[in-house]
Amino acid sequence: MRSLANFILFQLGWFVAVLYPGQLAALAGVAIVAGHLMFISAFPQREFRFILMATVLGSVLDVVHQNLxxxxxxxxxxxxxxxxxxxxLVMLWAVFATAVNHCLYWMRHNRLxxxxxxxxxxxxxxxxxxRVGTIEIGYGLWGIVAIGVGWGLIYPVLVRISQWLESIEEAPLHEQRW
Structure with a gap:
C-alpha cells in the first residue's frame, strides 16, 4: 500500500511540475516530500538524508545539462x-527521490x-x-541521448547511495525496506 501511495504522489508531483512549473510546483513538491516522510516512510530520518543527497546530485546533473x-x-x-x-525542478528531484526506495525499489534486484x-x-x-513546453532540449536527438546517458549514470549511483544508507542502519532488518 505504501508503494502505491508513493507512486500516486510521485506521478502527481511530476504532472504538477510539468503542467504548472513555478512556485506552485515547488510548493507541491515540498508538500509531497513532507507527506511522504510523515505518512509513507518507515525510516524518515534515513530517507530524508537520501532525499537530500539525491536532490543535490540530480540538480547538479540538470545544471550540467543546462550549462551545456x-x-x-x-x-x-x-x-x-x-x-x-x-x-x-529541484523539488521534482526530491519527489523523484522518494520513489527510488518505494515504488521503484524492485528495480535494484535486476541489473538489466x-x-x-x-x-x-x-x-x-x-x-x-x-512536448508540453515546460523545458526545451537542445541539440535534437543528441540532447535526448545526453539526458538518457545522464540518467543511466545517476540512477545506479542513487541506488548505491540508498544501499549504503541501509547498510549503516543501526538495527538491520531481515528485508530492508524504506
Missing part, C-alpha cells in the same frame, strides 16, 4: 539564463533493469516535458 545547452527553460530569464535551474531502464525512462520524461 542540452536543457533550457522557456520564458525564464535571470538566474536560469546563467546556469541555475528553477526551484520546481537497473542499468537499462533509467536512460530510456529519464529521456522519455524530459521529452514529454518538452
Amino acid at each position: 545547452g542540452t536543457l533550457s527553460f522557456p520564458g525564464h530569464e535571470g538566474a536560469y539564463a546563467s546556469g541555475m535551474i528553477p526551484a520546481w 533493469v537497473l542499468f537499462g531502464m533509467p536512460p530510456f525512462a529519464g529521456a522519455l520524461a524530459y521529452a514529454a516535458a518538452e
